Amino acid sequence: MKLKIPICAIILVVIVSNFVVAMNNKNISISNDDTEWSINNYNVKTQYIKVAILTGDKLIISRAPYFIEMLTDYQWIVGSNLYRFVVDPIIDDDILKGKLNTDNYDVIVVPGGGVGDGEALVRCYPSLENIKWKSNFETFIKDGGGYFSVCGGTSLITDLDLDTKPKSYLEFAYEKSSLGVSCIKSHYGTIANPLLCQLIGLPPEYPGVNTYCMYSGFNLSDLNISHYTGICLDCQIDTDNPIFDDYLESTRKIRWISGPSLVVPQQPDREVKVLARYPLEEISENESTRIHAWKYTGGISGMSKGFIKSIKNKYDSAFANKLADVYAFADDWDCTETIIETDYSNKPAITSEIYPNMNKARIVLSGPHTENNVWWGGYIQEVEDNSENNLWDALHRWVDINPNSKDLEWEYNYWMNRRIVAWASKKVPDNDLPPVYDSSQVCDIYPYEQSSNFTIIGNVEPSNDSFSLELYYRYSRDNLSWNEWISYGQSNEESAWEFYPSVINGAGYYQFYSIRTVEYEHSWEIERPPPGPDAIVHVIMAR
Numbered sequence: 307m308k309l310k311i312p313i314c315a316i317i318l319v320v321i322v323s324n325f326v327v328a329m330n331n332k333n334i335s336i337s338n339d340d341t342e343w344s345i346n347n348y349n350v351k352t353q354y355i356k357v358a359i360l361t362g363d364k365l366i367i368s369r370a371p372y373f374i375e376m377l378t379d380y381q382w383i384v385g386s387n388l389y390r391f392v393v394d395p396i397i398d399d400d401i402l403k404g405k406l407n408t409d410n411y412d413v414i415v416v417p418g419g420g421v422g423d424g425e426a427l428v429r430c431y432p433s434l435e436n437i438k439w440k441s442n443f444e445t446f447i448k449d450g451g452g453y454f455s456v457c458g459g460t461s462l463i464t465d466l467d468l469d470t471k472p473k474s475y476l477e478f479a480y481e482k483s484s485l486g487v488s489c490i491k492s493h494y495g496t497i498a499n500p501l502l503c504q505l506i507g508l509p510p511e512y513p514g515v516n517t518y519c520m521y522s523g524f525n526l527s528d529l530n531i532s533h534y535t536g537i538c539l540d541c542q543i544d545t546d547n548p549i550f551d552d553y554l555e556s557t558r559k560i561r562w563i564s565g566p567s568l569v570v571p572q573q574p575d576r577e578v579k580v581l582a583r584y585p586l587e588e589i590s591e592n593e594s595t596r597i598h599a600w601k602y603t604g605g606i607s608g609m610s611k612g613f614i615k616s617i618k619n620k621y622d623s624a625f626a627n628k629l630a631d632v633y634a635f636a637d638d639w640d641c642t643e644t645i646i647e648t649d650y651s652n653k654p655a656i657t658s659e660i661y662p663n664m665n666k667a668r669i670v671l672s673g674p675h676t677e678n679n680v681w682w683g684g685y686i687q688e689v690e691d692n693s694e695n696n697l698w699d700a701l702h703r704w705v706d707i708n709p710n711s712k713d714l715e716w717e718y719n720y721w722m723n724r725r726i727v728a729w730a731s732k733k734v735p736d737n738d739l740p741p742v743y744d745s746s747q748v749c750d751i752y753p754y755e756q757s758s759n760f761t762i763i764g765n766v767e768p769s770n771d772s773f774s775l776e777l778y779y780r781y782s783r784d785n786l787s788w789n790e791w792i793s794y795g796q797s798n799e800e801s802a803w804e805f806y807p808s809v810i811n812g813a814g815y816y817q818f819y820s821i822r823t824v825e826y827e828h829s830w831e832i833e834r835p836p837p838g839p840d841a842i843v844h845v846i847m848a849r
Contacts, residue, residue, distance in 0.1 A: 349799055350388035355731045358406060358414040360459075361395045362421040370395065370417045372677035376720040377415070377727060384738040384749060385763045386800045389728065398425075401442050402435065408449045412731035413668075418457025418565060418675060426462045430482035440485055447487045450665030452730030454723075457565035460492060460671040467493040467569045473508060474498030476516070489574045490657055490671055492566035495649055500697075501602050501633060511599035511644045515589075518646075519564040521600065523700030524634040534704040536563030537595050538680045541655050542583040548736035549581060549658070549670075549725050552747060554838040558582070559680045560655070560719060565673035567653035575662050581670075582656040589648040594685035597646050600639040600701050612636035612696070634698040641691045641701075658729075668730040676723050679716045683708035741765055744833040746775055746822040748840035757847050759808070764801035764820050773824045777803050778835070781811040785844075788817070791835075807845045817842045 357377055361370045374393060381390035396405060396414075406414065416422050429436050447453055455463060463485045472478040476497045496514045500521070503512045513520065523531035540557040543550050560582070570578055589595050602608070609632060616631035655674055661667040684707035695701060721742050728734040741747040746766040764775045777794040797803055797820075807816065817839035824831040 350383055350386055352388045352390055353733055354390055354392050355413070355728065355733045356411045357391050357393045357727060357731070358396045358411040359393060360401075360414060360416045360421055360425075361397055362424055370415070370421060372716075373415050373417060373723065376677065376717070376723055380724060380740075380767075382740045382765060382767045383801055384765045385802055387738065388768070389734055389738065389740075391724075391727065398439065401439055404442060406442055406446045406451075408446065408451045411446075411451060412733055413452030413454060413727055414446065415727065416453070416455040416459030416462060417677070418455070418459050418563070422455060422458025422460065422462045424458070426458060426483040427479045429462070430479040440483075444485055444487055447485075447661060447667045447669070448663060448665065450661075450667050450732070452667060452727075452732065453487075453669045454672075454726050454730050455670075456672045456675050456677060457563060460568070460673060461566055463488050463669070464490050464492045464566075464568075464671065467491040474503050474506070474512065487661060487667075488669055488671065489571055489576060489578065489659060491569040491571075492673075493569050493653065494566050495647070500600070501636075504602055509599075509644075510601040510642055511646060513599075514646065515564045515648055515650075517564075517597065517599065518562075520697065521597065521701040522703065524631075524698045525700075528700075530703045531700055533679065534681065534707065536561055536675070536678075537589065537686075538562070538682070539589075539655075539674065540585055541674065542585065542652075544579070544581055544583070547579050547581055547658065548739060549722075549729050551736075552739070552742045552750075552840065554836065557585075558719070558722070559682075560674040560676055560722075561678035561680050562674040563678070565675065567650045567655065567673055568657050568671060570654055570657060574659070576659055578657060578659045580654045580657055582654075582672075584650040584653050584655045584673075586652050588651045590645055597686055597688060597702055599642045599644045599646055600695070601642050602636070602638075603640050604636055604638045608636045608638055615698075631698070635696055637694050637696040638692075639695040639697070639701060641688060641695075666732075668732060670726045670730050676719050676726075678719075680718050681707050681715065682710065738765065741767065743836040744822070746820045746833060747836065748777070748818045748820050751818075751841045751843045754842075755844050755846055756807070757845070759804060759806045760843070762803045762805050762818060762841070764797050764803075766801055766820070766822050769824045771824050771826050773822055775801055776821045776823065777818060778821065779805075779810075779816055779818050780839075782815045782817075783811075785815045791819075813845050813847055815842065815844050 359370045359373050374395060377391045378393040381388055400406060429440060461480045462483055465484045466477060466481040468477060472481055476499060494514055496512050497516050498508060498513045500513045500517060504510060518536055522535045525531055538559050539562045541560050543553055543556060543558050545551050545553055567584060612632040612635035615635035619631055656672045659669045684704045686702050687705045688702045721740060725739045728739050737749050746764060749763040749765050751762060762777060766775050775797040778791045779794050780789050780791045782788045794803060819836050819840045822833045
């Protein structure tokens with residue numbers, strides 16, 4: 307069967323590129339204020355990290371709100387150094403005009419959905435514009451510019467891992483749009499648009515993991531649809547890398563919305579690390595996340611009714627183009643007995659790589675949406691199969707979510723993204739990456755074995771209000787049984803402490819963490835202690 311690409315391309319660009327990011331969008335304002343924060347008595351020198359965030363234009367509707375919100379003007383102090391993100395949203399015309407270069411930016415962030423997926427859909431053809439766009443992007447990375455992407459942004463930069471030739475337009479687009487600078491491949495199994503795949507004779511289950519996104523609804527006025535798309539997976543974290551080496555747990559809950567798993571070559575031509583993996587339990591084998599394939603049976607009549615409903619529609623739509631609502635309102639869809647199969651178990655979810663030339667650009671790719679909110683508990687429930695099922699109202703939805711998840715945890719993984727961007731920029735030493743658990747932490751102490759007094763460096767997010775940083779320590783003679791945590795006092799003006807083990811407990815093992823306190827006019831904000839120590843040393847002989 308030959309795929310009629312031009313027709314499918316037009317339809318799919320309208321449908322997908324106007325949907326995915328808009329589906330998870332939040333309205334925020336972009337700050338252009340470069341005014342320095344008040345840093346109390348801290349004497350610091352500032353290192354600016356210039357971050358481009360691809361927002362897309364034309365049919366690609368997104369302001370990349372999560373990344374803009376978490377990165378804009380974010381700063382942290384390590385010793386006498388203050389690091390600050392300077393964020394600049396850019397669009398396709400900026401790239402075509404050569405604005406994306408290493409003089410202007412240290413790293414670029416490419417979101418998923420309408421940006422990453424949307425770009426893949428329109429960059430898969432060898433037009434002069436596409437060739438120039440991709441060449442400028444490739445040059446930025448080869449010149450040393452960092453790259454960080456999630457979901458569709460990862461599909462954009464990578465080749466597609468397929469056993470056969472592409473059968474759907476999505477497979478064709480993801481394969482042909484690759485920027486050609488990553489050694490990683492994206493793996494979906496099979497992927498297609500739920501309706502278009504049936505129009506070209508592919509079975510209802512062929513969309514594969516894409517159904518977890520496409521079946522979840524298009525009506526953004528429905529809180530369940532706009533906030534609970536995809537699955538929150540407990541991904542396995544590898545701490546043998548700078549980004550996660552201060553993380554103390556074995557898993558982290560990260561939102562996944564139909565993104566790829568990643569394939570690392572057996573003999574890569576560069577340094578590659580797997581930072582996180584998908585859960586061991588297969589998504590399609592978990593009763594809470596198992597779904598069926600749905601088949602469109604409405605024919606021309608269903609599409610006609612969809613057209614009439616789209617004209618009458620006065621609600622918030624995930625589509626920027628009203629004509630695309632026809633696709634969402636069309637009915638009927640029938641639930642089949644076929645389970646949507648996934649094969650993500652234990653496969654890489656987040657990877658890092660260093661481009662193999664003298665400029666050594668750092669590339670971090672994520673299949674899950676590290677920037678999105680998370681929730682706990684609940685399960686996916688498929689809707690009742692009736693004669694009016696459509697994608698606008700969703701074919702499945704989450705129910706019985708833990709009541710404690712009602713705040714939606716928008717900032718739960720912001721630290722992860724900040725550390726990735728800082729690392730990919732090459733502007734921040736590995737031991738100076740932003741704090742993990744709250745607003746401060748103690749930097750790792752080198753060497754691990756100490757023989758006299760030593761300096762401890764704090765890592766803290768500053769505040770407009772008066773703040774202080776306090777060090778806590780505990781002691782063990784055998785590294786097995788530990789004393790209670792004790793305050794060692796506040797840091798000096800360079801967020802550092804001189805530690806004297808000889809006047810404490812002498813030789814043995816010491817663990818440390820810090821607590822930031824902010825003083826407001828009528829209240830105090832004291833950060834929570836981390837789940838374990840930030841740093842540890844072994845004192846062989848204290849003098």
